[in-house]
Amino acid sequence: MTILRVQMTNGQIATEPFPKEKILGGRATVDFFLSQQGTPSAHPLSEKAIFIVAPGLFAGTGAPQSGRLSVGGKSPLTGGIKEANVGGTASHKLGRLGIRVVVVEGTSKEWQVLKIDKEGARLENAGDIIGLPNYAACDKIRGRYGKNVGILIIGPAGEMKLANSTVAVTDPEGRPSRHAARGGVGALMGAKGLKAIVVDDESGALRKGANEEAFKEAAKNAAEAIQNGPFRNAFHNLGTPMFIDMDHGRGSMPTNNHRLGSFEKVQKINVGKLVELNKARGGSMGHGCMPGCIVRCSPIFHGPDGKFVTAAFEYETIVMLGANLGIDDLDAIARMDRRCDELGLDTIEMGCTIGVLNDAGMFSFGDAGKAEALIEEIAQGTPMGRILGSGVAVTAKVFGIDRVPAVKGQGIPAHAARSSKGWAVTYATSPQGADHTAGAVLENPLSPVGQVDRSRKQQILMAALDATGLCQFTFLPPKLIVPMINGLYGVNWSPDDYLEMGKEMLRQERSFNLKAGIGPGADRLPEWMKTETLAPTNAVFDVPDQEIDELFNF
Numbered sequence: 418m419t420i421l422r423v424q425m426t427n428g429q430i431a432t433e434p435f436p437k438e439k440i441l442g443g444r445a446t447v448d449f450f451l452s453q454q455g456t457p458s459a460h461p462l463s464e465k466a467i468f469i470v471a472p473g474l475f476a477g478t479g480a481p482q483s484g485r486l487s488v489g490g491k492s493p494l495t496g497g498i499k500e501a502n503v504g505g506t507a508s509h510k511l512g513r514l515g516i517r518v519v520v521v522e523g524t525s526k527e528w529q530v531l532k533i534d535k536e537g538a539r540l541e542n543a544g545d546i547i548g549l550p551n552y553a554a555c556d557k558i559r560g561r562y563g564k565n566v567g568i569l570i571i572g573p574a575g576e577m578k579l580a581n582s583t584v585a586v587t588d589p590e591g592r593p594s595r596h597a598a599r600g601g602v603g604a605l606m607g608a609k610g611l612k613a614i615v616v617d618d619e620s621g622a623l624r625k626g627a628n629e630e631a632f633k634e635a636a637k638n639a640a641e642a643i644q645n646g647p648f649r650n651a652f653h654n655l656g657t658p659m660f661i662d663m664d665h666g667r668g669s670m671p672t673n674n675h676r677l678g679s680f681e682k683v684q685k686i687n688v689g690k691l692v693e694l695n696k697a698r699g700g701s702m703g704h705g706c707m708p709g710c711i712v713r714c715s716p717i718f719h720g721p722d723g724k725f726v727t728a729a730f731e732y733e734t735i736v737m738l739g740a741n742l743g744i745d746d747l748d749a750i751a752r753m754d755r756r757c758d759e760l761g762l763d764t765i766e767m768g769c770t771i772g773v774l775n776d777a778g779m780f781s782f783g784d785a786g787k788a789e790a791l792i793e794e795i796a797q798g799t800p801m802g803r804i805l806g807s808g809v810a811v812t813a814k815v816f817g818i819d820r821v822p823a824v825k826g827q828g829i830p831a832h833a834a835r836s837s838k839g840w841a842v843t844y845a846t847s848p849q850g851a852d853h854t855a856g857a858v859l860e861n862p863l864s865p866v867g868q869v870d871r872s873r874k875q876q877i878l879m880a881a882l883d884a885t886g887l888c889q890f891t892f893l894p895p896k897l898i899v900p901m902i903n904g905l906y907g908v909n910w911s912p913d914d915y916l917e918m919g920k921e922m923l924r925q926e927r928s929f930n931l932k933a934g935i936g937p938g939a940d941r942l943p944e945w946m947k948t949e950t951l952a953p954t955n956a957v958f959d960v961p962d963q964e965i966d967e968l969f970n971f
Contacts (some may be wrong), residue, residue: 445884466490468609474906530542548573570587598765673740675741737767737831745783823851
């Protein structure tokens, strides 16, 4: 396996062996390279900053549902370490080409495309794809390089280096519908002058294990566990939108800029309505975002004319662009999702950002037309659009709003913190900022008792999982993951070794943040969440600060 180093300033590209003794993948690779070679004090968009693309431990193998890709650097949104995780086809393609990590340094004065194939890697002028929305740009790229390439691409928001910009990755159908979305990683890629990374794995080889038979057996056991898992059918048939009714019922679905925990018009945006519309219009449930996906959880949404609108129409998007804005029109929400995909914008951050404009008298809840118009401001690159594209914290500061649903500058996701107290501890303490994938906690959501311990356990588990490239919806325990690591890499790890990897990742992330000026005092939810009750549970966030400060004592 190799390290691919790309120096954008002078166009030089070099490869070097990845250290065999380092069992690193995905988020662990991002953490390691940022810790060893990153400059925590550097401006995220400066020439000194580095941009990292890292496939997981199982990329390019036959391990089931293992095509997650990590993209990272120093976040322009939080000012700290950032790893954003995404599905799609690129991770496995990089793995089959023997690439463990791509490290991008320097800055190009001209927009470039990085082409990677069996012959090596080269930079080419981005030419006529600059300024295009993601779908049109990917059509041009596939026309130029072939229909089977995997693509990482930034949209116009990334070209503008906006702090809420994403890196899109193509799905098996070639659509840029999967996004490494949080933390402004699109701005990092844009600051390098890198418009797209194109991966062609033709003639690439499936990776074999150091003990191939043991690896195959372990992968087979993992696949059977996923296929027979208790949640597989629900995720396949309903996708993440099934959480809409659950969170509404628990009073933990952000509504009207996090002022309520349930939405009176929920029946118009829930999974039942989504399935009904899809059946009538030719849309579908159960799409797989990556090769080898067993769960296949993504909805494909079609409009009233029966034509495709958006893929990966997920819970977080529907709630943050729907209920959180008081919008009950699935078609409008889908249009906004597609527009965010085209521009390369994180829908969670976008929903938080538009939501706070209500406090400034610039947005009325339920006004879908206005919400769409605000997103178009970003597309046009107007001053207002650039403010909105910089995220909720910047927008709130510009318009004098003190009630900001964010932690470390990153918008709080679609599981309301006051009625999901364990999850809220994760939002508060994760080095990544408020992140719903950093450590989900569902148990005893209204009680403050034991939530720090639960969050700690889940953050360690999720960090380790993010190193593997396995999807969270595999729900695989360490005892089924570790045998695959041992078979592939010829080591003799125990589940404790696997968890220690997760702990070390969190230590590295926290250390980077400290050097970047983000101390333990930043591990807090907004003060107003401690006093303002959230109907219908009337909960406040009351996990003691002293307990929160103990989370990283491991």
